[in-house]
Amino acid sequence: MKDVFEYVERNREKYIRWLQDICRQPSVAAQNRGMTEAANMVEALIRELGGEARQVETSGFPVVYGEFQGDKKTTLSFYNHYDVQPEDPVELWKSPPFGAEIHDGRMYARGVADNKGNLIARLAAVDAYMAVRGELPLKIKFLVEGEEEIGSLHLREFVDHNRELVEADGCIWEFGYKDADGRLQASFGVKGMCYVELVCRGANTDMHSSNAAVIENPAWRLIWALNTMKSPDEKVLINGFYDKVAPLTEADREALAGMDYDEEKTLKKFGLDSFVLGLSGMPLKEKLIYQPTCTVCGFKSGYIGEGKKTVLPSEASVKIDCRLVPDQDPHEICALIRRHLDEYGFSDIEIIQHTMTYPARTPLDSPLSRAVLKTAADIYGAAPTVKPMSPATGPMFVLCQRLGIPSVSVGVGHFASNNHAPNENIFIDDYIAGIKHIAAIIEDFPQRMNETAI
Amino acid sequence: MKDVFEYVERNREKYIRWLQDICRQPSVAAQNRGMTEAANMVEALIRELGGEARQVETSGFPVVYGEFQGDKKTTLSFYNHYDVQPEDPVELWKSPPFGAEIHDGRMYARGVADNKGNLIARLAAVDAYMAVRGELPLKIKFLVEGEEEIGSLHLREFVDHNRELVEADGCIWEFGYKDADGRLQASFGVKGMCYVELVCRGANTDMHSSNAAVIENPAWRLIWALNTMKSPDEKVLINGFYDKVAPLTEADREALAGMDYDEEKTLKKFGLDSFVLGLSGMPLKEKLIYQPTCTVCGFKSGYIGEGKKTVLPSEASVKIDCRLVPDQDPHEICALIRRHLDEYGFSDIEIIQHTMTYPARTPLDSPLSRAVLKTAADIYGAAPTVKPMSPATGPMFVLCQRLGIPSVSVGVGHFASNNHAPNENIFIDDYIAGIKHIAAIIEDFPQRMNETAI
Known part of the structure; x- marks a missing residue:
């Protein structure tokens, strides 16, 4: 050559x-x-x-x-x-x-x-x-x-x-x-994706925040809804979310063991002291490669400009991407999110589907x-x-x-x-x-x- | 005249x-x-x-x-x-x-x-x-x-x-x-106010959301922190928040009873079916006039434009206004928020003070x-x-x-x-x-x- x-x-x-x-x-x-x-x-x-x-x-x-x-x-x-x-x-x-x-x-x-x-x-x-x-x-x-x-x-x-x-x-x-x-x-291989937007609506207009004593706040509702979906221990709480995650084979673990992941350089690059939950080594690599995620990619509600504005928002929305691993199915995950919100009393929260992609290897x-x-x-x-x-x-x-x-x-x-x-x-x-x-x-x-x- | x-x-x-x-x-x-x-x-x-x-x-x-x-x-x-x-x-x-x-x-x-x-x-x-x-x-x-x-x-x-x-x-x-x-x-009279911004920071840059499996997400952290501050029953959970709220006197209740609040017109104006917690009558008026609030006025994190972006945000911030009643003290409330966040493991979340106003009658x-x-x-x-x-x-x-x-x-x-x-x-x-x-x-x-x- x-x-x-x-x-x-x-x-x-x-x-x-x-x-x-x-x-x-x-x-x-x-x-x-x-x-x-x-x-x-x-x-x-x-x-x-x-x-x-x-x-x-x-x-x-x-x-x-x-x-x-x-x-x-x-x-x-x-x-x-x-x-x-x-x-x-x-x-x-x-x-x-x-x-x-x-x-x-x-x-x-x-x-x-x-x-x-x-x-x-x-x-x-x-x-x-x-x-x-x-x-x-x-x-x-x-x-x-x-x-x-x-x-x-x-x-x-x-x-x-x-x-x-x-x-x-x-x-x-x-x-x-x-x-x-x-x-x-x-x-x-690649992870799959279920990318959705959750929209919570309140009154028909933004209003003076003095009304917040008696008018429901969609931003709070969305925060409470999201809190039911993932816990601080990084576990996704959506019922059934992990059901289709394929168990790791011996070959999977071997491949993972052979895979380099420079923890120190990664942390330094991003200005961080540690990874989630303080993980390192094989558990860290396993989470990165073989575990699905549920990520808030964007959250928007009310006044987001400079300074302060005392406003009760009329709407709150969050963009969420779930990265999926074999054999999770993005459409199933989306349905699970719907069922989860309904079960927790958030059936008013609308789900807008952005991306549904299957994982592959x-x-x-x-x-x-x-x-x-x-x-x-x-x-x-x-x-x-x-x-x-x-x-x-x-x-x-x-x-x-x-x-x-x-x-x-x-x-x-x-x-x-x-x-x-x-x-x-x-x-x-x-x-x-x-x-x-x-x-x-x-x-x-x-x-x-x-x-x-x- | x-x-x-x-x-x-x-x-x-x-x-x-x-x-x-x-x-x-x-x-x-x-x-x-x-x-x-x-x-x-x-x-x-x-x-x-x-x-x-x-x-x-x-x-x-x-x-x-x-x-x-x-x-x-x-x-x-x-x-x-x-x-x-x-x-x-x-x-x-x-x-x-x-x-x-x-x-x-x-x-x-x-x-x-x-x-x-x-x-x-x-x-x-x-x-x-x-x-x-x-x-x-x-x-x-x-x-x-x-x-x-x-x-x-x-x-x-x-x-x-x-x-x-x-x-x-x-x-x-x-x-x-x-x-x-x-x-x-x-x-x-008027309610007082403690208007603060809470800022949660993660990595030193927004990054591809595939990293979210192992890198902490400040948007999730802020959601979890906020969830500890107010519950879906509209109760503010910040320890000590209600301690200085003056009890209602007979005169207070009388004044309240004489105060008009057109529930139907208010709901119609804002396109709503009900007030928070389904309140009406005296309990509704009491909450409006004599109870303090804790309101999300704005929440911003990550990608908030049109369409989708698969990004792990480096920062999340929320603007919160607490409307206060006699004899709450805005500076005390701000200190309580700080103590609350620290107690729940969110001492990394920064508090920016915007407004500190005392209530008055x-x-x-x-x-x-x-x-x-x-x-x-x-x-x-x-x-x-x-x-x-x-x-x-x-x-x-x-x-x-x-x-x-x-x-x-x-x-x-x-x-x-x-x-x-x-x-x-x-x-x-x-x-x-x-x-x-x-x-x-x-x-x-x-x-x-x-x-x-x-």
């Missing part, structure tokens, strides 16, 4: 420019901002590299589908997304969120780690491989959706209507990071798993950290496991990439290494498939 | 214009918006009417002090404020918050009821009385502060340094309303009380509803009771004036009646003082 790697190095500036170009295009799905422009850029770049590309309509934002022909025996797909999270709070960014400025070897931009860096690195790998070798040893598909950050609302619809576009022997998933020690992580010994681990060891000089499952969430189940497609996550982010937070960034060197890694997987994966066939 | 009342009617348009002029000047103390302009307008108007006026500096916004000479035996003071609440949420206003437009006999503006309508009505009364009679039967003082809506932060400082400006035989307090039946209310048989009640019956054709205490709050104690000055609240607002809420308004007819009422008090009060002297 030395020839391809050298080509990547020689074209470093070009690949950086590609990434800056796309990062400078805001594409916030939650706000429908710049989505068409971003989709068009991705489509155009695939075409420029000699692939076929088109935008497949959905009821939401289109999926950009790209195809590069090669040896037909094996197909590798890349799942990515062109949408990004909102950039607020903007005032905490040290450079413009859509400036893609490079400082001290890092590029800073909303979406540069999640997930434009990976998307462009994979396209760059295809570009480099074809430029040097002329032909690909497998067929490559790009599935680039525009709704990942808002819960992949129409990805299932896309898959159901375009099954032939999705079929593959393996799929490289959208995200991937180096851990706190600088070792690449490869992860083999891939075996560590699939051909793709082996190709990714082997090549990573070559490129990065050390075996990657194996994460049997990521604590993050994605629509992996609907795109892969449901169709029998193994999927693995590796990418160009790092421990402090600040996904979903101010000053999102990647190291330029990680970006270049990521391009090489994908090029090596393109070479290696068909051979692993052959081994399996034999 | 017929001559004065006729003058008021003939000059209706002039007095309406005065009110529109001042309402069109935003003066939001919480945002330091238009404060100088508003103070200058008040000072200029007092001078225009022949009074002496000046702005007395404080460490905050100045107090506009005005004086009209007259018979020296009696002094009546008016306490008002030129600041207003913020106008948000602006999108719910049907006309511009600072437009002072008149529709269907009402003027709509932020501050028109609270409290510019009363301020200008009182000045108009002085104007009319002097225009017709030439001379005032008492000395009149105007004390117009600029920080009422942010807790009268420097009023005590003003009183301590300007005792001679504050001395009076009685004070007409800033607010006053008609009840749901259209009857004028006169109230003889005036006897129903003071000369001013009798003057207000007698003249109201004449002007409005029916005895006013007596409210032994208002559920609202003001710096009455520091300005009046502490110095032995009786104070009574009457004014030009009504049941649906929407103070502190969108579409604040008063009826023009109530405004004109309010001018006449004050003119009548100016005539009657010195006589009541003479009765007492005899």
Whole structure:
């Protein structure tokens, strides 16, 4: 692969420019901002590299589908997304969120780690491989959706209507990071998600808070309702919440034992003294990887500006995300929340469903798993950290496991990439290494498939 | 008084214009918006009417002090404020918050009821009385502060340094309303207030919510802390909170029994089916008038925009106002909250003090009380509803009771004036009646003082 790697190095500036170009295009799905422009850029770049590309309509934002022909025996797909999270709070960014400025070897931009860096690195790998070798040893598909950050609302619809576009022997998933020690992580599954908003309404208008002696306060009601859902010992109290959590196997524990998680660096990074409940070691890792969560992502009621305002709010709402593990079912969890609120006398609290995503896992010994681990060891000089499952969430189940497609996550982010937070960034060197890694997987994966066939 | 009342009617348009002029000047103390302009307008108007006026500096916004000479035996003071609440949420206003437009006999503006309508009505009364009679039967003082809506932060400082400006035989307090039946209310006290903000901090940055499995969530912590402070039966659980609440006397109960509170109209106005705990009748009135509150006025944490964001917040904060009754002490209450949080393991939660106001009451048989009640019956054709205490709050104690000055609240607002809420308004007819009422008090009060002297 030395020839391809050298080509990547020689074209470093070009690949950086590609990434800056796309990062400078805001594409916030939650706000429908710049989505068409971003989709068009991705489509155009695939075409420029000699692939076929088109935008497949959905009821939401289109999926950009790209195809590069090669040896037909094996197909590798890349799942990515062109949408990004909102950039607020903007005032905490040290450079413009859509400036893609490079400082001290890092590029800073909303979406540069999640997930434009990976998307462009994979396209760059295809570009480099074809430029040097002329032909690909497998067929490559790009599935680039525009709704990942808002819960992949129409990805299932896309898959159901375009099954032939999705079929593959393996799929490289959208995200991937180096851990706190600088070792690449490869992860083999994702948590699911049940993201809901609970809305509690009181009077038909905000009013002077002197009325609070006799008029019910929806903020207090929501606080009391939430208090019944999770206790300070971090246990989710929603009846039945843990019923479908798959018990850990011996293999699960082994994988967990082999997984690095740098507690000290993590705590230092976030300015904390300890993890929840003072956990560490295996119990901490087990909670991170194999346990579901119930998280208040946002709470809003009444006057939230500067200074004081003596107001009795007319409404209170909370955004909650439950990260789910196999074999929890997001729709079941949502129904359990409804039943729980009803049982505790909060049947007036409305539930708005935002995201329902199933958890998913891939075996560590699939051909793709082996190709990714082997090549990573070559490129990065050390075996990657194996994460049997990521604590993050994605629509992996609907795109892969449901169709029998193994999927693995590796990418160009790092421990402090600040996904979903101010000053999102990647190291330029990680970006270049990521391009090489994908090029090596393109070479290696068909051979692993052959081994399996034999 | 017929001559004065006729003058008021003939000059209706002039007095309406005065009110529109001042309402069109935003003066939001919480945002330091238009404060100088508003103070200058008040000072200029007092001078225009022949009074002496000046702005007395404080460490905050100045107090506009005005004086009209007259018979020296009696002094009546008016306490008002030129600041207003913020106008948000602006999108719910049907006309511009600072437009002072008149529709269907009402003027709509932020501050028109609270409290510019009363301020200008009182000045108009002085104007009319002097225009017709030439001379005032008492000395009149105007004390117009600029920080009422942010807790009268420097009023005590003003009183301590300007005792001679504050001395009076009685004070007409800033607010006053008609009840749901259209009857004028006169109230003889105010609740106190302990307004605090509780801030709970977690990691040093918002982060991807997948971390919530192992990183503590300040929003959950604040919910758990709040849950220990008030229970769904509306009882405040802060240890010692009720200790200083004065027991009700027979006179208190009598006053309460005579006080109108139209439950049906109140519920209908706010689109509700019932009051807290299903209360009605005397228990409801007792809770409204004589019981302290603990109200969540605002709660903010994490992502509160449209759509969803999977974020683990780094901070959560809640604004709480406790309305206090005699003989609760706001500083003691704040200390109790601190002790409570510490006892329940929330010593990390910071308390920011916003407002500390003592509760206050005036006897129903003071000369001013009798003057207000007698003249109201004449002007409005029916005895006013007596409210032994208002559920609202003001710096009455520091300005009046502490110095032995009786104070009574009457004014030009009504049941649906929407103070502190969108579409604040008063009826023009109530405004004109309010001018006449004050003119009548100016005539009657010195006589009541003479009765007492005899």
